[in-house]
Amino acid sequence: MPANLRAAHPSVVALDAHFGDAILGHELVAGDEHVVFIAPDRSFEILQWLREDPDQNYNYLSDVTAVDYGGGRPIQVVYQLFSIPYRRHLRLKAELPLDGLEIESIVPIWQSANWLEREVWDMFGVTFRNHPDPRRILMPEGYQEGHPLRKDFPLRGRFSRAEQTRRALSQDPEDYYVPSEMGAGRTPQLVPWQEFAGGRAPMSTQTDPSVEEPRKS
Amino acid sequence: MSKRTLELEISRTPEMGPDFRPARGMMAPTDLPEPTLDSENMLINIGPQHPATHGVLRLLLELDGETVVRCVPHIGYLHSSFEKLGEYRDWNQVVPLTDRMDYLAPLIYNCAYAMAVEKMMGIEVTERCRVVRVICMELDRIFSHLLWLGTWAIDVGAFTPFLYAFQEREKVYTLHEAYTGARITTSATRIGGMMADIPVGWDTGVREFANGVVKTLDEIEFLLSTNGIHLGRTQNVGIISAEDALNYGFSGPNLRASGVPYDVRKDRPYYDYESYDFDIPIGEHGDCYDRYMVRIEEMRQSARILHQALDRLPEGPINVADPRVSLPSKTDLMNDMESMIHHFKLVMEGIKAPAGESYMAVEGSKGELGMYVVSDGGSKPVRWRIRPPSFVNLSVIPKLVEGGLLADVIMVNASLDIVLGEIDR
Secondary structure, eight states: OOHHHHTTSHHHHHHHHHHGGGEEEEEEETTTEEEEEEOGGGHHHHHHHHHHOTTTOOOEEEEEEEEEOSTTOOEEEEEEEEETTTTEEEEEEEEEOTTOOEEEOOTTTOTTHHHHHHHHHHHHOOEEETOSSOOOSSSOTTOOSOOTTSTTSOTTOSSOHHHHHHHHHHSOGGGGGOGGGGGTTTSSSOOOTHHHHTTOOOOGGGOOGGGOOOOOO | OOHHHHHHHHHHOTTBOTTSSBOOOOSSOSSSOOOOOOOOOEEEEEOSSBGGGTBSOEEEEEEETTEEEEEEEEOOTTOOOHHHHHTTSOGGGGHHHHHTTSTTSHHHHHHHHHHHHHHHHTOOOOHHHHHHHHHHHHHHHHHHHHHHHHHHHHHHTOOHHHHHHHHHHHHHHHHHHHHHSOSSOOOOEETTEESSOOOTTHHHHHHHHHHHHHHHHHHHHHHHTTOHHHHHHHTTSSOOOHHHHHHTTOOTHHHHHTTOOOOHHHHSOOTTGGGSOOOOOOOSSOSHHHHHHHHHHHHHHHHHHHHHHHHHOOOSOSSOOOTTTOOOOHHHHHHOHHHHHHHHHHHHHOOOOOSEEEEEEEEOSSSEEEEEEEEOSSSSOSEEEEEOHHHHHHTTHHHHHTTSBHHHHHHHHHHHOOOHHHHHO
16 A cells, blocks of 8 residues: 555554554545554554544544455454544444454443444344443344344345244243343343343343353354 | 211310311321331333334333433334345445435435445536435425424424424425425435436425425424423433533434534535535533424524525536446437447446445434445445434433433433434334
């Protein structure tokens, strides 16, 4: 990548100077949009610096999403940042291999990432470490078919319509109206979503963080 | 009981004063220890089918008396996986999906999607198309805010403003129908232009609407803005500070009500918005009343933009003359073979967008509406992502309602102006 392309965006230059090895690449797309590829294991540190450094001041997180190109290629987690004082837009991407879909949650930096990261987990299966509320958001809690926006997920779902209907009918609607759902958000350690499927979720007051299993992706 | 017995019983009461009224004294003995009663918070469920949740939103509330201790929103009841569906359609076929997300402002979504794809492909639309799209977007901003205003008034207990607002909305429905043939699912844009040029006399209709809506707003404001019940229900309810609003990702009128003057039309201008003369209304307190006032004022500003756009509406073609995206004219199609082949390939295979990606943010009626499109060179998107403004706005609701009263939950929810079609997508 020629250096003059990077020089067009002051934050790209600053990121290069500040983080060096953790900046894996840079792209200029659609005329004026700068994309910076960052190392996933240092994403939290980089994003925090972008938010807090007075010369960057990216105080508004527009979006967190992911892109799956299919064919076994890594899934990209995409951060759209905007700095209102400097009127600058920057896109960061972290590429995660399919066998290591895990990245640090940025909810401590921007609260707006809370639901956005939950959606990425729900749709792509990317685990966000230390997320305060790691549940599914759009799909039902007991959804067992995987992560719908992945390229290996067929458009009509994994099972036949007959099987999908049978599963939907066999679900107990009472599962969705039990007080244990309120357990979500009370303590940092939450009931993993899989446990809701069998209606075995413990009451929130009895949740013992030590017996919780780590979430399967 | 006879009168005589009653008198006897009264006269026997030791605390009786001289005027035959009970003497003042302790109502309950105070030397007894307070019993340790176990208290339990009450759980209530609002929605998903409830008129005050403005769609299929479900809120689980934990109440201590009437105070909300915790609020857990549940969404996804309207999930239609539009983003996944979009990956199986070609670029133009995605347009009908966009207006089904925010059915309260369909033209803004149509335009935002087309703008993102055009930016990715490097297409500059014609001057007339730019102005027509500005008219469409401002028209639908008023359209969406009017529905919000009507339902807001219903939530506060006033029915008349609802009727006034919907009378005006009906005019926008008619304008939609005159232009696109549909009242809600407009699907008005195509990559590189619009589905058709505006019909004769449509611009006059928009001008009449822009004049009329301002008068209706005056009438509604007369009913609401200084109404005691309205003030009591909305002022100092659901307050959020400017820093928190930014940190929690508020955008649009909700963010501006907290005092942050961030408007995509001013901060990342598109379609010559910097050359239109309009103001960005901002609030100071970040409560429900400020959000109400900001939206009312925004409608007036949109009416101003409408007049300016109609004044500058240039003549000329509405669709760009780019063979990658535009169909050849019917005359060419019938007369030469190359145009026939070109037409056939565009219709059968769809537009082919070169590999690339683009994030286009526009100021939607609910906030910053981002369209993120990724192409690998084929005729279908690899990824089509909507940055949903109401989704992020709604995620703040636990912070706004916790510690407040149950009745305020309804007002806070109404003040956020959510549309579930876009939250669940």
